[in-house]
Amino acid sequence: MPIRHRLQKRAVESINFIPAGMGEAGWMIYLNEGYSFDPMSPDWSRFIPSDSLEEAMSLIAYKLKA
Numbered sequence: 001m002p003i004r005h006r007l008q009k010r011a012v013e014s015i016n017f018i019p020a021g022m023g024e025a026g027w028m029i030y031l032n033e034g035y036s037f038d039p040m041s042p043d044w045s046r047f048i049p050s051d052s053l054e055e056a057m058s059l060i061a062y063k064l065k066a
């Protein structure tokens with residue numbers, strides 16, 4: 001099942017599923033260079049647990065200033 005989110009396509013580098021055999025199952029979301037989940041510092045990834053997919057709908061990717 002693909003994860004649903006509201007992030008801009010140009011901000012997302014990749015989204016990878018991590019199976020339960022490697023720890024907690026869930027999705028890793030990685031942002032492209034120049035974007036961050038934190039508006040004040042570089043923060044390029046988020047883990048979304050497979051039992052809390054609604055968390056992905058509230059993510060915001062900020063464009064960092066050069």
